[in-house]
Amino acid sequence: MNYLWAFVVGGGICVVGQLLLDYTKLTPARILTAFVVAGVVLSAVGLYAPLAEFAGSGASVPLLGFGHLLAQGVQKAVDAIGLPGAFTGGLTAAAGGIAASLICGVLAALLAKSKDQN
Amino acid sequence: MKLNPKQYEEMTKRASPPSPVWKDCLWAFFVGGAICCLGEGIRQIWLLWYDEELAGTLTSLVLILLSALLTMPGWYQKLAAKAGAGTLVPITGFANSVVSPAIEFKAEGWITGVGAKIFIIAGPVITYGVLASWVWGLLYWVMGKF
Amino acid sequence: MAIRRGDTLVFPKPPVIAAWAAVGGKKESEGPLAAYFDQLFTDTSFGEDGWEAAESDLQQQCISACLRKGGIERTGLDIAFAGDLQAQCTASNYTLRALGCPYVGLYGACSTMAEGVALAAAFAAQGLVGQALAFTSSHFCAAERQFRTPLDYGGKRTPTAQWTATAAGACLLRPAGAAGVPVLSITFGRVQDFAVTDINNMGAAMMPAAAATLLQFFKGTGTRPTDFDAIFTGDLGEVGAALLQEQMANEGVPLPNHQDCGCLLYDTATQQVQAGGSGAGCSAAVLCAHILPRLQQGAWRRVLLLATGALMSQTTFLQGESIPGIAHAVELGCPEVGV
Structure with missing residues (x-):
C-alpha cells in the first residue's frame, strides 16, 4: 500500500503542476518556485506532515516536500536555538539535496557536453 | 489595418491550439507517480538501516544522482518533453535544472559559466524557499512566546 | 533606377540572384525539403566546443557552396549583407572575419534573409556592386541557450511554440543582365x-x-x-x-x-x-x-x-x-x- 499511495499522491501533485502549466502562462521556473513556497505554507499550517506520514515519498519527492523540509528544519532549529534558527534551520535541513545537486552539476559539466535535441 | 490589439487577442486565442490537457495530465501522473514510487522503494531500503530523517535525505541524494546520470546523455530532456510536470515537479526535476545549465554553460568557463549559471533556474527556488521558511521561522518563534 | 510605388521599390531592370545555396542540420535532413538542400549535417556541432561557433561553421559551408555555384572566389565579393539571431549577430561577424569582404551587419531577426536580399538587390540595381552576397542562418542550439533554456533541461513545449531551424541560406546577387x-x-x-x-x-x-x-x-x-x-x-x-x-x-x-x-x-x-x-x-x-x-x-x-x-x-x-x-x-x- 505504501507504494500505491506514493504513486497516487506523487502523481496527483504532478498533475496539479501540469494543470498550472497548461492553463496559466506560468513558466516552469515559476511553478517550481511556487511549489516550494506552497510546501512551506502547507507545512506551516500543519497539513503537510500528515500527508508525508501517509504517502511517504509521494509527498517528500515532489518539490512541495522540499518546502516541507525547509519549514520543518526552521521549526526544529527555532526550538533548539531560538530566533537564529529562523535563519539556519531551512538550509541546514535542505543542505543534502542542494549540495548533491551542485556537486552532480559540476561533475556532470566535467563529463558531459551540451547536445542537440534531435 | 482592420485590427486592434483587443480584437487580436481574441483572434489569437481562437487560432491557437490548446494544450492536450488530458494527455499531458496522464503523462504527468504516471511519470511523476513512477518517480515517487521509485523514491519510496529507495526509501524503504534505507529505512532498513537508518531513521526516517536520514533515510529521506539519502533517498533525495540517490534520486538526484539518477537524475544527473539521465541528464548527461540527454535522456531526461527527452522524457520531460513528454512527461511535462511529471518530470518537473519531483526532486529529479530540481536536479535536472541544476545539472543542465552546468553542462550547457561550460563553454563560458568554470567560474562565469558553470559556477554562475548553475543557479539560473534553481536559484529562485532556493531563494524564495529560504525566504518563506525564514518568515515561517519568525512566526513560529513569535508564536512560541505566547 | 528603381521606381518608388508606396513602400515598394520596383526595379525596371531587375538585378538577379545568380547563385544560391541552402544547408541544414539533422532535423532538416528528416524534413520534406531534405532532397533540395546543398548539404545536410547530422553532426550540428561541427566539432566545435560552442554552438555559436558551430553556427558560424554552418554559414561558411553555405557560403562556400554558393560561391562555388556562382563560379567566384571569396576575394571576388564586393559586399556582404548578413545577420543572424545571436546577440550582436556574432555568427555572421565571425564568418565575415574569415570571408574578409566589405560587410554590412543586419539585425532583422527571422526577417534577415529578405532584408539582406533586398539590400543586395538595391545595391546591385544601382550598379554600386557587381557581386553582392546576402546570407543568414539560425542554429537550434545557439538559439535555445540564448533565448530559452539549456539544451539538456527538461521542458514541454506548448503547441503554439515553433522549432528554430538549424539552417543557413546564401544568395549571390548581380546587376541586371547577368543570368539568374x-x-x-x-x-x-x-x-x-x-x-x-x-x-x-x-x-x-x-x-x-x-x-x-x-x-x-x-x-x-x-x-x-x-x-x-x-x-x-x-x-x-x-x-x-x-x-x-x-x-x-x-x-x-x-x-x-x-x-x-x-x-x-x-x-x-x-x-x-x-x-x-x-x-x-x-x-x-x-x-x-x-x-x-x-x-x-x-x-x-x-x-x-x-x-x-x-x-x-x-x-x-x-x-x-x-x-x-x-x-x-x-x-x-x-x-x-x-x-
Missing part, C-alpha cells in the same frame, strides 16, 4: 506591435507585420494575390499562417496561394516541431532550397517572399514589453520575366 532569378521589387516593412506578449506564440506576434507589408505591397504596386504563383511568408508557423489568412480575408484581400516556410521545412504532423519551423535560417533555407530552383526552372513565374521577424530581446521580454514584428518582402520572377 530576377528580383523584381523589394518592400521594407514597418514595425507592427499588436500587444502579443507570449514568447511561445511568435507566429501570432509577427502576423500583423506580415499583413501590413502585404497590404502596402498590393496597394503600392496595384497587384492582387492571384497575380502570383505563390506568396510565401517566412516563419509564421501554423498559428500565424492561419491568422494571416483570416486577417487578409477580413481586409478583402484573401490569399488563396499562401504558404509558410515554417510549415514547408518540416512535417509538422510527424516531426514534433509543434506549430512549425522558425529562425532566420528557416525562410533562408526554404528560399534557396525550394523557391529559387522552381523559379529558375520556370515552374513558377512570379512569387512574393515575405520574411517575418520578431524584434524583442530576452531583456525586453522579461521587462514585460510586447513583441514588435517586422516583415520585408522580395518579389521574384522566373528568368524570362526579368529580361
Whole structure:
C-alpha cells in the first residue's frame, strides 16, 4: 500500500503542476518556485506532515516536500536555538539535496557536453 | 489595418491550439507517480538501516544522482518533453535544472559559466524557499512566546 | 533606377540572384525539403566546443557552396549583407572575419534573409556592386541557450511554440543582365506591435507585420494575390499562417496561394516541431532550397517572399514589453520575366 499511495499522491501533485502549466502562462521556473513556497505554507499550517506520514515519498519527492523540509528544519532549529534558527534551520535541513545537486552539476559539466535535441 | 490589439487577442486565442490537457495530465501522473514510487522503494531500503530523517535525505541524494546520470546523455530532456510536470515537479526535476545549465554553460568557463549559471533556474527556488521558511521561522518563534 | 510605388521599390531592370545555396542540420535532413538542400549535417556541432561557433561553421559551408555555384572566389565579393539571431549577430561577424569582404551587419531577426536580399538587390540595381552576397542562418542550439533554456533541461513545449531551424541560406546577387532569378521589387516593412506578449506564440506576434507589408505591397504596386504563383511568408508557423489568412480575408484581400516556410521545412504532423519551423535560417533555407530552383526552372513565374521577424530581446521580454514584428518582402520572377 505504501507504494500505491506514493504513486497516487506523487502523481496527483504532478498533475496539479501540469494543470498550472497548461492553463496559466506560468513558466516552469515559476511553478517550481511556487511549489516550494506552497510546501512551506502547507507545512506551516500543519497539513503537510500528515500527508508525508501517509504517502511517504509521494509527498517528500515532489518539490512541495522540499518546502516541507525547509519549514520543518526552521521549526526544529527555532526550538533548539531560538530566533537564529529562523535563519539556519531551512538550509541546514535542505543542505543534502542542494549540495548533491551542485556537486552532480559540476561533475556532470566535467563529463558531459551540451547536445542537440534531435 | 482592420485590427486592434483587443480584437487580436481574441483572434489569437481562437487560432491557437490548446494544450492536450488530458494527455499531458496522464503523462504527468504516471511519470511523476513512477518517480515517487521509485523514491519510496529507495526509501524503504534505507529505512532498513537508518531513521526516517536520514533515510529521506539519502533517498533525495540517490534520486538526484539518477537524475544527473539521465541528464548527461540527454535522456531526461527527452522524457520531460513528454512527461511535462511529471518530470518537473519531483526532486529529479530540481536536479535536472541544476545539472543542465552546468553542462550547457561550460563553454563560458568554470567560474562565469558553470559556477554562475548553475543557479539560473534553481536559484529562485532556493531563494524564495529560504525566504518563506525564514518568515515561517519568525512566526513560529513569535508564536512560541505566547 | 528603381521606381518608388508606396513602400515598394520596383526595379525596371531587375538585378538577379545568380547563385544560391541552402544547408541544414539533422532535423532538416528528416524534413520534406531534405532532397533540395546543398548539404545536410547530422553532426550540428561541427566539432566545435560552442554552438555559436558551430553556427558560424554552418554559414561558411553555405557560403562556400554558393560561391562555388556562382563560379567566384571569396576575394571576388564586393559586399556582404548578413545577420543572424545571436546577440550582436556574432555568427555572421565571425564568418565575415574569415570571408574578409566589405560587410554590412543586419539585425532583422527571422526577417534577415529578405532584408539582406533586398539590400543586395538595391545595391546591385544601382550598379554600386557587381557581386553582392546576402546570407543568414539560425542554429537550434545557439538559439535555445540564448533565448530559452539549456539544451539538456527538461521542458514541454506548448503547441503554439515553433522549432528554430538549424539552417543557413546564401544568395549571390548581380546587376541586371547577368543570368539568374530576377528580383523584381523589394518592400521594407514597418514595425507592427499588436500587444502579443507570449514568447511561445511568435507566429501570432509577427502576423500583423506580415499583413501590413502585404497590404502596402498590393496597394503600392496595384497587384492582387492571384497575380502570383505563390506568396510565401517566412516563419509564421501554423498559428500565424492561419491568422494571416483570416486577417487578409477580413481586409478583402484573401490569399488563396499562401504558404509558410515554417510549415514547408518540416512535417509538422510527424516531426514534433509543434506549430512549425522558425529562425532566420528557416525562410533562408526554404528560399534557396525550394523557391529559387522552381523559379529558375520556370515552374513558377512570379512569387512574393515575405520574411517575418520578431524584434524583442530576452531583456525586453522579461521587462514585460510586447513583441514588435517586422516583415520585408522580395518579389521574384522566373528568368524570362526579368529580361
